[in-house]
Amino acid sequence: MNMSYPIILCLTCLILLVTLYLILDNRHNTVLEESDLIDHEILTDPIYSLQDKINSMLPILIVSILIGIVFAVLLQEWVPAESWIYRISDFIIAILAGIPSVFYGLLCVYYFLLKSGRVSYLTQSLTVVLLTMPIAFQSTQNAVKSVDVSIREAVYALGVKKSKVITAHVLPHAYSGIMSGVYTAVSRSFFVAGLILVTFTWTIHSRASFSIPKNASVFLIAALLCSLCSSLLKKQSVNTDYPA
């Protein structure tokens, strides 16, 4: 943990700088014209497109949350906490989960929509995965970690296989923690979808150029910083002790 602290700081700074650059860089500002985007139902008919979006994105949402949960259980139960694979995945997920959801939305819009002029299925899917997977992962990991060690030991001492211990004892008792993570993840993705719909509808109707004003970016960066710190500190404070 001592070694990883400087790395965490460096990476955090790096991410902040990149974000700062993206947000303040106004070269790519494009004035959105209704005619440019007329074929996008998302902008012309929000209600219809909502149905459409949910139909196309729901499978991705479910799969990405499931992957997060399964990955967390596998990592927590089968990979020793000292191994590099555990540390790296843990760290990357902490960073991903620490980024406020609005940033994913903005990056999606900035990079993929404005630069390529259209929203591809892959882009949307990637955003949904980035939004939900880390949250599902983290809450599952914490829920699994918090299942009482002494009880788990008692179950092992009854001669129960590891996989059985996990399905019959650990998962049922981590259930509420996992479900709370699932709801948070879903709400995160819905929140971003809603936010982007609002922003875009407004941008189109006012024929404004899509850019983030400087004063807003200050708030966004502050939010990012606080959120990342909170996420990383939470990681540091989680007790990963093994019983003697």
Next chain:
Amino acid sequence: MDATNYSIETENLSLWYGDFQALIDVSVKIPDGKITSLIGPSGCGKTTLLRCFNRVNERYGNVTTKGEINILGKNIYDPDVSLLELRKTVGMVFQRPNPLPISVYDNILFGLRIHSPFRSLSRADSDEIVEDALTSVFLWDDLKDKLKTKATSLQLEQQQKLCIARLLPLKPQIILMDEPCSALDAKGTLAVEELMDVLSGSYTFLIVTHNMAQARRVSTECIYMFLGELIEHRETQALFDEPEHPKTADYVQMRYG
């Protein structure tokens, strides 16, 4: 070699946690159907030795074992030994009562349900097993109306007895106890000791205890360990009254530390 009289025999058992040697050439024979206690100062390897017998130590990784452990005449490190069967035969009770946070009824059936094929236990069988297990630990009268309550809401003494009852449906032959009474009050301690006394005919008990009076009260044989080595193993009365080894004498007469 007459293996039937001894439930557990170890031959030059050594164990390392990483570089630290926790057990040094321990050779011990635990008699069948009796209560044997393990005493010694903290960190002397009592619990480690106890945990070797159902191989829960291995869960922590970084553990190296050398030597032989024969349980009921079979070396438990043989490749054909099923870890699950071993743990069924050698039950374990922990320091802090740790019933599962489910109902009393489900606690007792937990092990059995996992070990038997899906839905093979009938309702009537289950009821009978629960009643038998609770009766043998003297909890049936107290708990027969509370079978559906959460086990973690019981009194500590009842919880610890329930932890013993939970082992019984799996028909263990040896029960390992790691300071089973240290979380209990005097009345609870006495109750658990009585229970062990009654059950000792049908099961072999091995108990780690810090309480010398308890070792004296409950056990037939007593083992004194010091810094990973087995110092003395004799009948309890003899070990306490005329210890052969000066280190044992220091400990049992409270001159140690």
